[in-house]
Amino acid sequence: xxxxxxSAIQVAATxxxxxxxxFRGLERVANAFQFLSWxxxxxxxxxxxxxxxxxxxxxxxxxLFGSVTxxxxxxxxxxxxxxxxxLIKLVVSAVDRNAGASVQK
Numbered sequence: 001x002x003x004x005x006x007s008a009i010q011v012a013a014t015x016x017x018x019x020x021x022x023f024r025g026l027e028r029v030a031n032a033f034q035f036l037s038w039x040x041x042x043x044x045x046x047x048x049x050x051x052x053x054x055x056x057x058x059x060x061x062x063x064l065f066g067s068v069t070x071x072x073x074x075x076x077x078x079x080x081x082x083x084x085x086x087l088i089k090l091v092v093s094a095v096d097r098n099a100g101a102s103v104q105k
Contacts, residue, residue: 022093030088037081044074 048070055063 002058023096026092030085030092033085033088037078037085040074040077041083044070044077047074056067 048067051070052063052067055066
């Protein structure tokens with residue numbers, strides 16, 4: 001920022017300052033799967049509560065069983081999305097580390 005007027009100074013970063021990776025698209029896909037994991041967890045918690053309150057008038061055990069079933073199903077989705085995200089990040093970091101090691105040789 002400029003000390004006199006406070007506006008942002010437009011300075012381009014040099015190529016050495018920017019961490020350019022050919023896997024930026026895969027990193028975004030991994031972040032998307034992580035977001036889906038969080039989204040499904042939040043949606044599942046809300047859905048389990050709604051299912052419980054909808055079915056509690058019919059039968060308490062049915063409401064409890066329905067809520068637990070929804071919770072377990074959502075938990076499987078959360079683990080699935082998080083595993084895909086971690087797998088993509090692991091592959092990208094391994095390939096990026098190997099590419100960096102071959103460049104240094």
